[in-house]
Amino acid sequence: MIDHRVSVGDIRNAADRIKGYVHRTPTLTCSTLDNLAANPDVGLKLFFKCDNFQKVGAFKIRGATNAILSLLSSHPDRSPSEFSVITHSSGNHAQALAYASQALGVRCHVVMPSNSASVKKDAVRGYGAMVTECVPTLQAREDGVNAIISEMRASGKEITFIPPYDDVRVIAGQGTMALELMEQAASLDAPLDILIAPVGGGGMLSGCAVAAKGVDPGIWVVGAEPAGADDAYRSFNAKKFIPSVDPQTIADGLRTSLGEITFPLIMANVDAIHTVSEVEIVRAMKLVYERMKLVVEPSAAVGLAVALYGSEFKEQIRILASKKQKQDLNVGIIFSGGNVDLANLSTLFDIAGNN
């Protein structure tokens, strides 16, 4: 029986482990967005954790680096070149695992759907990983991974599967973002009252929630999800796992279902999940470009969209502010990545209209 629990201690260990391999990204503020997020009776001071500035352009490098370093430390007698890792992914996790493998001297295989953008396949190969293409179904991806694992083991070589999110080492790595954000907000004399993180497979949200509650059990932790891919919202409220069926959202990083490990961690450590529409996501994203002069991907703007437009969220903060007897609340928001297709940006912004 594998232990699927993740503690704040695991996340602190991950932070020590990955230090020097990943960036400690800055936390930025924007008074214009604070004004736009203000409510009649509660002001919000927003603190943005900029993992769009992270290596490979997204937070995924944190979990990937922690997973590989954990693997290496479990066999300190072997050299990194004796290790191989494998995953299947069409997005940021593939690039992150390939980059981390190259940096740490480990071999890396990635099974990618044949309809992945060639720029993404080239990037993964550019980091020295071996790419195997498969037909674009989850079954084919898993079959591809299992075939390579069997082949390697048949020839006496060890290889370790690193899942994109449903893995305690990956979750602990992603949680380091929240540790840093809480320290950075506290150093600005603004300890966080609320933390908002996007939720797709739940690796980031579960890790950040464990970290945040571990540092301050009183913090209110919110998952932010596109209404068009609201499996986490429905699972959370039904208190049982409901998979994602035909998710429709431009936030391509958030189309996956929760996992067996991430779902119980979210149930235990998250206070609410709020959803936002596609137009709200693009409006929030456009404001980040216009007002903060930052490039973020659609998935990264979902947290800000909740703070600006989420009606359930606005109701919650009224209750929270009244309970805490505060007129202003400090809200941490995760900008998870900045890997956006520049060729489609104008088309994307058209969705927002003139706001």
Place this chain on the structure above:
Amino acid sequence: MIDHRVSVGDIRNAADRIKGYVHRTPTLTCSTLDNLAANPDVGLKLFFKCDNFQKVGAFKIRGATNAILSLLSSHPDRSPSEFSVITHSSGNHAQALAYASQALGVRCHVVMPSNSASVKKDAVRGYGAMVTECVPTLQAREDGVNAIISEMRASGKEITFIPPYDDVRVIAGQGTMALELMEQAASLDAPLDILIAPVGGGGMLSGCAVAAKGVDPGIWVVGAEPAGADDAYRSFNAKKFIPSVDPQTIADGLRTSLGEITFPLIMANVDAIHTVSEVEIVRAMKLVYERMKLVVEPSAAVGLAVALYGSEFKEQIRILASKKQKQDLNVGIIFSGGNVDLANLSTLFDIAGNN
């Protein structure tokens, strides 16, 4: 006879004056861009001064704020509401002067060409300035300003013209960017060998050159200009003022000619002016979005374009590195602003092709 000299002392005074009214913007680095800028025998370490994060999205607020505060301090017996300022501009200077006027409690008039984007006219009005429209010629703009000045003076009211760049208070304000950048690079143990600033009217380049040479007379100061608007390049090399005729460049902030005050300051303090093509400007801009995850306007990318693609520049740095007996040079680059039309961004990036 008016004194048209600007000293590093004037720029230090401007820095003290505008402190608290404008942002001290961060200086960022990017190892991927350092690698792309490296030459066979000379490495470059790039330090980007991010005035795209400045208030109103561009450096122009520095000069406008210094000009108004200088005006107020010359009549300490009067209240700010007794002062009026006026300018003509279709771009960042109009918004900057309007914003600074509102912040300092001064009245502001802006003469804007009737073909200015309505979003820009609305923004200027949004900062409380009075907008007068005119036909889109320089003559009509100047006539519009003079008519308002005459009218105000006829009714016994004082009003001061604040030019967009050819003004010692404006130049001193823009120079504060270079003071900050040199301090920030030095605090990273990387004193600058080279400073690159874009050049249009020359307010920023002249101010930054005076500041840089005042702090370190050995620094090499470079003006970066679009080849399609190369009046500064031609004037500098001919050692006489040659106006801009029908400039053609997407770098809309750099279409103006040098001024009577900025040109002599540039001749005295700048070491070279290098030009780059439109494709080079867009390629550099695209790299900033892709690799640094920052939103910059085309004018702001011209300095990086010189560092990446300028053939005369590459020749110069070989000589400079050899003279200094250094293998790596520290290069400061000004990102002047981030006010770009998001609706046209994809079309713009198409110019760059796949790089």
